[in-house]
Structures are given as C-alpha cells and as structure tokens.
Amino acid sequence: MSVLEIKNLRAGYGDLVAVSDLSFAVQQGELFALVGANGAGKSTLLKSIVGSMSVKSGTIIFKDDDITTVADYKRIQAGISLVPEGRRLFTSLSVEENLLVGAATGRKGPWNLKSIFELLPIVEKLKDRNAGRLSGGEQQAVAIGRSLMSNPDLILLDEISLGLAPIVVEQIYAALPDIRNEGLSIILVEQDLSRTLKVADKIACLLEGHLVLEGRPSDLTHQQITDAYFGHSIASFGTSSNGANS
Amino acid sequence: MSSNIQILRSPKKAAYGSAGALLLFVALAIAPKILDQSITNEWVKLFYLVTLASMWNLLAGYAGMISVGQQAFIGLGAYGVFVFNDHGFSAYESGIIASIVVGVVAVPISFLAFRLRGGYFAIGTWVIAETLRLIIIRFPSLGSGKGRNIQNYTRDPILRNTYTYWMALGVAIFALSACFILLRSRFGLALQSIRDNEVAANSLGIKVDFTKRVVYVIGAMGCAAAGSVICIQSIGVASPNAIFGVSYSAFMIFMVLIGGIGTIEGPVMGALLYFFVDKYFSQSGLWYLVILGVIAIIATLFFPKGIWGEINARWNLSLFPVSYQVKIENNQNDSIHLSKKEK
Amino acid sequence: MIYLNSISQGILLGGLFALSAVGLSLAFGVLRIVNLAHGDLMTLGGYLAFITIEHTGMSTWYSFLIVVPAMGVIGYLVQRLLLQRALRMGELAPLMVTFGISIIIPNSLVQLFTNNTEQLPVGSLATSSIQVNSQISIGTFPLVTLGISIVMISALQQYLARTKMGRYMRAAADDSEVLRLMGVDHRRVYGIAMGIAFSTLAMAGILFGMRQGGVSPYDGQLTVLFAFETVIIGGLGSLWGTLLGGMVLGIAQTIAGQFSPELPLLVGHLVFLGVLAFRPNGLLGKPVLR
Numbered sequence: 001m002s003v004l005e006i007k008n009l010r011a012g013y014g015d016l017v018a019v020s021d022l023s024f025a026v027q028q029g030e031l032f033a034l035v036g037a038n039g040a041g042k043s044t045l046l047k048s049i050v051g052s053m054s055v056k057s058g059t060i061i062f063k064d065d066d067i068t069t070v071a072d073y074k075r076i077q078a079g080i081s082l083v084p085e086g087r088r089l090f091t092s093l094s095v096e097e098n099l100l101v102g103a104a105t106g107r108k109g110p111w112n113l114k115s116i117f118e119l120l121p122i123v124e125k126l127k128d129r130n131a132g133r134l135s136g137g138e139q140q141a142v143a144i145g146r147s148l149m150s151n152p153d154l155i156l157l158d159e160i161s162l163g164l165a166p167i168v169v170e171q172i173y174a175a176l177p178d179i180r181n182e183g184l185s186i187i188l189v190e191q192d193l194s195r196t197l198k199v200a201d202k203i204a205c206l207l208e209g210h211l212v213l214e215g216r217p218s219d220l221t222h223q224q225i226t227d228a229y230f231g232h233s234i235a236s237f238g239t240s241s242n243g244a245n246s
Numbered sequence: 247m248s249s250n251i252q253i254l255r256s257p258k259k260a261a262y263g264s265a266g267a268l269l270l271f272v273a274l275a276i277a278p279k280i281l282d283q284s285i286t287n288e289w290v291k292l293f294y295l296v297t298l299a300s301m302w303n304l305l306a307g308y309a310g311m312i313s314v315g316q317q318a319f320i321g322l323g324a325y326g327v328f329v330f331n332d333h334g335f336s337a338y339e340s341g342i343i344a345s346i347v348v349g350v351v352a353v354p355i356s357f358l359a360f361r362l363r364g365g366y367f368a369i370g371t372w373v374i375a376e377t378l379r380l381i382i383i384r385f386p387s388l389g390s391g392k393g394r395n396i397q398n399y400t401r402d403p404i405l406r407n408t409y410t411y412w413m414a415l416g417v418a419i420f421a422l423s424a425c426f427i428l429l430r431s432r433f434g435l436a437l438q439s440i441r442d443n444e445v446a447a448n449s450l451g452i453k454v455d456f457t458k459r460v461v462y463v464i465g466a467m468g469c470a471a472a473g474s475v476i477c478i479q480s481i482g483v484a485s486p487n488a489i490f491g492v493s494y495s496a497f498m499i500f501m502v503l504i505g506g507i508g509t510i511e512g513p514v515m516g517a518l519l520y521f522f523v524d525k526y527f528s529q530s531g532l533w534y535l536v537i538l539g540v541i542a543i544i545a546t547l548f549f550p551k552g553i554w555g556e557i558n559a560r561w562n563l564s565l566f567p568v569s570y571q572v573k574i575e576n577n578q579n580d581s582i583h584l585s586k587k588e589k
Numbered sequence: 590m591i592y593l594n595s596i597s598q599g600i601l602l603g604g605l606f607a608l609s610a611v612g613l614s615l616a617f618g619v620l621r622i623v624n625l626a627h628g629d630l631m632t633l634g635g636y637l638a639f640i641t642i643e644h645t646g647m648s649t650w651y652s653f654l655i656v657v658p659a660m661g662v663i664g665y666l667v668q669r670l671l672l673q674r675a676l677r678m679g680e681l682a683p684l685m686v687t688f689g690i691s692i693i694i695p696n697s698l699v700q701l702f703t704n705n706t707e708q709l710p711v712g713s714l715a716t717s718s719i720q721v722n723s724q725i726s727i728g729t730f731p732l733v734t735l736g737i738s739i740v741m742i743s744a745l746q747q748y749l750a751r752t753k754m755g756r757y758m759r760a761a762a763d764d765s766e767v768l769r770l771m772g773v774d775h776r777r778v779y780g781i782a783m784g785i786a787f788s789t790l791a792m793a794g795i796l797f798g799m800r801q802g803g804v805s806p807y808d809g810q811l812t813v814l815f816a817f818e819t820v821i822i823g824g825l826g827s828l829w830g831t832l833l834g835g836m837v838l839g840i841a842q843t844i845a846g847q848f849s850p851e852l853p854l855l856v857g858h859l860v861f862l863g864v865l866a867f868r869p870n871g872l873l874g875k876p877v878l879r
Contacts, residue, residue: 533700536696
C-alpha cells in the first residue's frame with residue numbers, strides 16, 4: 001500500500017518552475033531516498049508535500065486522501081512530519097519543551113518523551129537545556145525527536161547530515177533502522193550518495209526538477225546513479241519537460 | 247537562450263515629466279498675480295501638505311523609518327519663527343533660519359530615536375514630540391501653553407498673502423526636488439537597500455545609521471519648513487497642542503498611504519486628495535476622521551501601493567522614476583527552470 | 590519623608606502602568622506587532638465598562654466580568670481579521686492598521702459620547718486608606734490596583750511558562766513557520782495572544798478610568814505613551830522588568846508632581862529618554878534588535 005503518491009507534480013516560485021512532471025509513490029514502511037545536486041528541486045518537492053508551498057498543478061495523495069490543497073498544519077495533523085533543513089529548533093524553549101511542541105497534533109503512537117529518550121539518549125541528557133545552546137549534531141537529534149513526537153506515518157528528513165561532523169552523522173544514521181521498525185515511511189533527502197545507497201529501499205534521483213532515475217539500489221549500477229545525479233548523457237535536459245523519466 | 251536584458255531609467259516620458267513639472271511650477275508661481283487671492287490662499291495649505299507628505303514618504307517609503315512624531319519638527323519650525331522674528335528677522339527669513347536650526351537640533355535627537363527600531367521607533371518619536379511640546383510651553387516668552395502671535399509681520403494683507411504663498415510653494419518645490427535628487431543619487435540606492443534589508447545593507451558596507459540620519463535630518467527640516475509656513479499663514483500659533491498634535495502624523499500617513507508609498511508622485515496625489523477631502527468634509531464633524539482611519543486601514547490591507555501605485559502598475563507611467571527598470575526580452579517560450587540556489 | 594510618601598504613591602501608580610504595558614509587551618513578544626492603538630483600546634475598555642454600568646446598574650468592579658472577556662474576543666477577531674493579513678505584508682502594514690484603529694476609536698467616542706468625562710465610580714474603596722504613619726497613607730484603591738497588576742503579571746508569566754498554549758506562543762515568537770510544521774495553526778495562537786493582550790489592556794483601561802474619576806475619548810493618547818515607556822524602561826522581553834519600569838515611571842511622575850502640577854508628564858518622558866540614552870536595553874532587558 002502506498003502512503004504517499006505524487007502525480008504529475010509541478011511546483012516552483014513565481015515564474016520559476018523548480019519541479020515538473022514529477023510522479024512517484026512511497027510505500028508503507030519504505031525508506032525512500034531522494035538524491036540530487038543543489039538546485040535539483042528536492043527542497044521544493046518537500047515543501048510541496050508538507051504544504052508550506054502551494055503547487056502549480058498535479059496531485060498529492062496521502063493515505064488515499066487528496067491533500068493537494070490542504071493547509072500545511074492539517075497535513076501534519078494527518079500524519080506527515082518534516083525535519084527541516086537547518087533543524088530550526090525553537091531556540092528560546094528548552095529541549096523538552098521543543099519535544100512537547102512536537103507532540104501538538106495529539107496523534108497516538110509509539111513515540112512519547114520516554115521512547116524518544118530511549119532512541120536518542122543524548123536528547124534525554126540535554127532535556128533541560130535551552131535549545132538555542134546546542135551543537136549542530138545535538139540540534140539534529142532534537143529536531144528528529146521533535147518530529148517523531150507527532151507519531152507520523154511519513155517523516156521527511158531534509159539534509160539531516162548537512163554541516164554535521166561525520167561521527168554525528170553516523171550516530172543519526174544508526175538510529176534510522178529503529179525509527180523504521182515502528183512501521184514508519186521515510187523520505188530521506190540527501191546529497192551524500194554513498195551513505196544514502198546503504199540505507200535506502202528505493203532511490204530516486206532528481207535533476208533540474210525532473211525525476212531521471214528511480215529504482216532499488218541493488219538493481220542500479222553505480223554508473224547509472226552518478227550519471228543521473230550529475231546529468232551526464234542526458235542531452236536534452238532543461239529544454240524539454242519530459243526528460244528521461246523512468 | 248537569447249535573452250535580451252536592458253536596464254533602463256528615465257524613459258522619454260520622464261523627460262516630459264520634468265518639463266511638465268517645470269511648467270507647472272512657473273504657472274503656480276505667477277498664479278497669485280492672476281487668480282483671486284481667496285483661491286491661492288487656500289493653496290498654501292495644499293503646498294504644506296505636499297511638503298509634509300513627501301517628507302513622511304522619504305522616511306517611511308525610502309528609509310523604512312515609520313515616525314508618528316514628525317509633529318515635533320512642525321511645532322519647532324512654527325515656534326522657531328517667533329524666536330528669530332523677535333530678534334529682528336522677517337517672518338519669512340525666520341522660517342528659513344528656523345528650518346535650518348531644526349535640522350541641526352534633529353541630529354542629537356536622531357541618536358536617541360535610533361536606539362529604537364520599527365514600531366518602538368514610531369512611539370519613541372511620539373514621546374520626543376510630546377517632550378518638546380512640554381518644554382516649549384514652559385517658556386512664557388513663547389506664550390506658555392496658550393500660543394502666541396508673530397510680532398513683526400508684513401501688514402499689507404495682499405503682499406503678505408503673496409509672500410506666504412511663494413514661501414509655501416518654494417518649500418514644496420524644494421522638498422520635492424530634494425527627494426528626487428536624493429533618490430536618484432547613489433544615496434537613494436543605499437537608502438532603498440536599507441529599507442529592504444538593514445542587516446544585508448550593513449554587510450555590503452553601506453553606512454546604515456549615517457544614511458538614515460541624513461534622511462531623518464532632511465525630514466525634520468522639511469517638516470519644520472512646513473510648520474513655519476503654517477505659523478506664518480495664521481500669523482501665529484493658536485494652540486501648542488495642535489501644532490505638536492499627533493493628528494499631523496495621522497494626516498501624513500493617510501496622504502502617503504492613499505497616494506502610494508515609495509514613489510515621488512504618490513504623496514503629491516495623496517496630498518491633493520486629502521486637500522479636497524478636508525475642504526469639503528472637515529465640517530462634517532469627527533466622523534470624517536473616523537472615515538479617514540477606516541480608509542487608511544483598507545488601503546493598507548487591500549491597495550498597499552496606493553492610487554499612484556495602482557495607476558503605475560496598470561500603465562507603467564512613472565513620471566519621476568527613481569528606480570531602474572529591467573527589461574527582459576525572453577525569446578524562449580519554455581518556462582525558466584529554477585537554477586538559483588534552493589533555500 | 591514627603592519623598593517617601595511620593596515614592597509609595599509612585600510604586601502604586603507604577604502597578605497600573607505595568608498592567609497597562611503587559612499587553613503591549615505580549616503583542617510585541619509573540620507577534621512582533623507594536624500596537625499603536627494600545628492606549629485607545631484601553632480607553633475603549635473604559636467606555637465599555639461605562640456602558641455596562643449605565644445599562645445594568647452594576648458596580649464598576651462587576652463590569653470587569655463583562656468587559657474583559659468581551660475585549661478578549663475583540664482582540665482575537667482584530668488579530669484574525671485585520672492584523673493577520675497585515676502581518677503577511679511586511680513591517681509597515683500592522684503599524685498602519687493599528688494606527689488607523691487609533692484614529693477611529695477616540696473620534697468615534699467623541700461623536701457617540703461627547704468630549705466629556707464619563708464616570709467610572711470606584712465605590713467605597715475610593716476614600717478608604719491605610720495610614721502607615723503621620724506622613725504616609727496608602728489608598729486602598731491604588732493598593733488593590735497594584736495587587737491586581739502583580740497577580741496578572743505572575744499569572745501571565747506562569748501561563749507562558751507552563752501551559753501548552755503558552756509554549757506555542759513562545760514557539761511562535763521563535764519561528765511561526767516551524768510551529769505550523771508541528772501541526773499548530775499559528776494564526777490561532779496569535780489570535781489568542783492578542784485576545785489576552787486586549788483583556789489585560791481592558792483591565793488597565795478600566796482601572797485607569799476609575800483612578801482618574803472617569804474616561805474621556807482622548808485618554809489613550811497619553812496612556813499609550815505611559816505603557817510604551819514602561820515597556821522600554823523595564824526592558825523588552827521581561828514581564829517583571831515591565832513591573833519595575835512601571836514603578837520607575839510612577840515614582841518619577843509622583844515626585845515631579847511634588848514640585849509642580851505641570852511637571853509629571855515632562856519628567857516621566859525625560860526619565861524615559863534618559864534610560865534610552867544610557868541603558869538602551871532597559872533596566873532588566875536583554876539586548877533585542879527589532
């Protein structure tokens with residue numbers, strides 16, 4: 001069963017079309033990795049899914065409901081959650097308060113303060129600390145915990161390793177399997193190809209706003225993926241809108 | 247992709263605009279010799295309204311400083327006329343000297359006011375105006391709290407009215423030209439970048455505080471000149487509470503919002519409109535002010551560009567362009583794909 | 590000794606200033622809106638109390654029960670219907686909207702009620718006082734006012750620190766967009782914050798009217814300055830600072846009143862400008878830009 005289905009999505013800022021003719025589906029329990037270079041349209045896609053940006057055309061279906069025009073905060077209440085790029089914690093609140101705000105939807109599920117503290121012990125240690133006074137890695141752990149607190153069915157992770165020390169990134173990636181064990185679907189947006197390939201069930205590559213490659217990491221050759229990522233051998237990119245869609 | 251990008255300023259119509267303005271100024275200058283004085287006397291008010299609106303627009307529309315305390319300088323300009331008039335200058339000379347002195351006084355005041363930002367700056371300027379009023383009325387020589395008259399003024403009413411008219415017109419022309427020249431200079435670009443993003447402007451090496459201070463001082467001088475015109479027209483100040491009254495700020499804001507903030511032409515349009523509204527409706531009691539308040543809110547929320555902005559958006563008719571226009575001829579029909587850095 | 594009396598009067602007056610400033614502080618802290626109509630809305634609160642008294646014959650104290658919630662609802666609606674739209678348009682628009690309101694209220698009041706002062710009777714508390722010694726006597730009504738202020742400030746402090754909605758308000762002040770990503774409609778949070786701001790300013794407006802012997806249409810032009818000065822003297826972002834700021838302003842005014850009845854306003858303003866010059870972040874405030 002698919003949790004999220006995107007059909008012919010077209011979105012962007014003003015006259016700029018950042019993603020176009022995009023279709024894909026994320027299955028329940030799947031870790032779906034979205035890769036692509038800077039400017040490929042990944043962030044626009046995530047914003048369209050959570051609704052902080054309205055789409056130009058196309059349909060977004062979440063758990064059988066068409067949510068294309070549903071307000072952003074209602075999508076969160078319906079079970080989508082985003083860990084935003086740059087973490088964006090509430091800096092004047094304590095870590096624990098950040099988690100409590102994360103639970104605002106009141107959705108029932110496996111995640112609460114106790115289970116978050118078990119998953120991410122560092123968060124428990126920091127719980128009384130002001131969220132504005134954390135290191136980047138600590139912030140990222142809190143941001144993931146905060147999103148999980150809403151007990152989502154689908155969680156979107158936007159560039160969670162960006163700007164963090166490699167050791168911290170290892171720890172965060174180590175927690176991903178535990179998060180998935182709860183039956184959660186994940187869309188992971190990354191620029192780091194090799195790390196992503198290790199954890200993803202399915203990988204999709206965005207180039208200039210188009211989906212140029214989609215498949216299971218085991219079915220794809222390294223060459224295919226790097227070509228899609230960097231756009232080699234795709235002669236007509238940017239000028240026609242169908243590209244090399246899968 | 248063959249895009250043709252041109253950067254334009256001052257298209258031909260702007261030349262027509264300048265020529266037209268010059269003709270208009272000349273016509274206005276000789277008007278008191280041709281038209282009946284009862285008509286031209288009324289225009290004095292129009293001129294000082296244009297001055298006030300342009301000054302408020304300079305502050306808010308170009309430098310992002312929202313003041314509700316410009317009445318401080320209107321009041322000081324008016325009272326300055328008494329001070330220099332008592333020392334032997336003619337009322338008109340006194341007005342000019344007072345405006346310059348107020349400009350000097352505005353420098354230290356700006357250091358206080360600039361401690362505050364945004365809305366707090368707005369109320370801070372109001373407190374400063376109140377403080378100045380409370381200080382002025384402590385001087386018996388300035389009539390205490392009761393106002394006073396100008397001692398030495400031109401007794402011949404026809405001559406007096408003509409001089410007053412010329413002074414008011416001169417002040418308005420001076421204010422408009424100052425705005426125009428200022429905004430067309432490099433200074434104007436610095437100013438607009440401050441309005442759009444003060445932090446970014448600062449990091450680009452623009453002297454934010456200095457630039458704002460220059461505008462603040464010019465704004466103060468313009469308002470002082472308008473204040474001295476108001477004082478000279480009625481040969482005195484009837485009530486310090488009125489000349490230092492916050493309602494002047496209300497009128498300035500109304501004129502600028504209605505006319506169109508951030509343009510040279512907008513405040514002039516707003517002043518014209520307010521001039522007629524005031525002429526025909528001010529007798530209908532305070533409901534008229536209530537309606538001005540309602541219109542100000544509606545204009546803010548639904549027509550933020552004001553009358554001139556709407557006209558300009560429709561016909562692109564800037565007569566006094568102070569910004570550059572980028573004209574892109576894109577020969578490619580395909581949509582432009584996002585290639586700028588994603589946020 | 591005469592100063593001791595002034596100081597105690599000033600502290601009591603400061604309580605009222607602090608209560609009137611709390612709403613301004615909250616609206617700025619959570620919504621980043623500086624409400625230029627703050628004083629006029631206080632006056633409106635006073636008039637609503639007057640209308641309530643006129644129509645029901647109840648005492649001024651009971652009118653709080655009607656006016657304070659009513660103003661809360663008005664605040665919620667003003668935020669949702671007018672200010673929310675303005676907030677999307679930049680920094681200028683909310684100021685202009687509140688300025689528009691500040692023109693509408695007093696002029697409508699003059700048209701509807703004339704320029705005269707309308708009575709807000711204090712009742713038996715008006716004349717009773719506590720005699721501390723031969724020089725110092727403390728009026729019961731000002732003491733009650735101070736008590737209400739302290740209770741309100743503590744309650745608001747606790748509300749922001751401990752309740753779910755208080756947390757949302759602080760979160761919205763940090764990043765309203767992310768608050769939406771937590772499934773919370775920040776517009777509702779803003780509306781409630783403004784509702785609370787209006788409720789507290791209504792309370793202050795009625796108490797101010799009672800203290801002055803009544804309300805008149807243009808009172809707000811003065812009270813907005815007091816409220817604003819209180820916030821800045823105390824320091825932005827600190828509710829207890831607001832209480833301190835109110836007391837400093839109150840003491841400055843009452844001591845100046847000892848010298849001349851014309852001086853309190855001027856000296857109050859000068860103390861404010863002095864704080865601005867020498868302690869621009871206020872007495873207890875953290876450095877705040879914008």
